[in-house]
Amino acid sequence: MSDPVRAWLAVVNPAAGGGRCRKLVGPALERLRAAGIPVDVIETTARGGATAIARDAYAHGYRRFIAVGGDGTSYEILNGLFPEAVREASPLLAFLPLGTGNSFLRDFSDRGVEYGLEALLGGRSRPCDVLRLTHQEGVLHYMNLLSMGFAADVANLRARRFSGWGELGYQAAIFISLVRLRRRPFPLRVDGETKTDRRRCLFLTFNNSKFTGGTMMIAPQADVSDGLIEYVRWGPIGRLGLVRNLPTLYDGTHVRHPLAERRAARRIDFDLDAPVDVMVDGEVLTVRCQTLDVLPSALRVVV
Secondary structure: OOOOOOOEEEEEOOOHHHHHHHHHHHHHHHHHHHOOOOEEEEEOOOOOHHHHHHHHHHHOOOOEEEEEEOHHHHHHHHHHHOOHHHHOOOOEEEEEEOOOOOOHHHHOOOOHHHHHHHHHHHOOOEEEEEEEEEEOOEEEEEOOEEEEEHHHHHHHHHHHHOOOOOHHHHHHHHHHHHHOOOOEEOOEEEOOOOOOEOOEEOEEEEEOOOEEOOOEEOOOOOOOOOOOEEEEEEOOOOHHHHHHHOOHHHHOHHHHOOOEEEEEEOEEEEOOOOOEEEEEOOEEEEEOEEEEEEEEEEEEEOO
């Protein structure tokens, strides 16, 4: 292993992208080493493995990490770095997106791994906020988005039944969730408001960046370093209305719909009476959310 003060640690999920990551990671890392960038490599072997790897590496002095996989790999690394990383200079996180979703990087480019390599070789980085969710069982951190309602229903179904289908899996999960369409309230208060919002809705998303599912621009006005949560709500639209407006979820114009709302917030307080399914950075969890806030510029991303 290299000197952890100077080296990058590539945390590799070899199963990402249906196994595509395992085949492509070698040449990508050799390009970095050929350019004089010291890179150590550890592969994950199970779900949650990247969190344990990143936590241990951070304790041993590593401050530069490369997420080699999809959004789930980045999410796990982030939760290995935080909350410990809050106490000192922001760690660096780079991306070699060889997974399925890779939504976060899409805010900056649609050229995937080539763009990630160029950013690393060029030494580019910028500040990035980290969003922190406190829930009944603990705390989690994320950098892309957290969704509940229809978006979480789609992600949950895709994870359970269509995990190896790529973009086709998203489409199949959307279709089935549309047939089962549910609109329900998720009681919450924004920025200390006294009145709890209990209106029924199709979905809520709490975003740091713009995209989800690889190509859906769910939060077109999100900015990863503005110190704010981009909160997007879509009210109880009907099945036919949703079908007509599905294309707008891909170009961001859904926020113009009469039932849509968006606002920038610093804190969300939830008043849920039970755990709910959420989709957070591509991962599906069931948690009882309590509060959501922002750690401004707590991370530097290589983009």
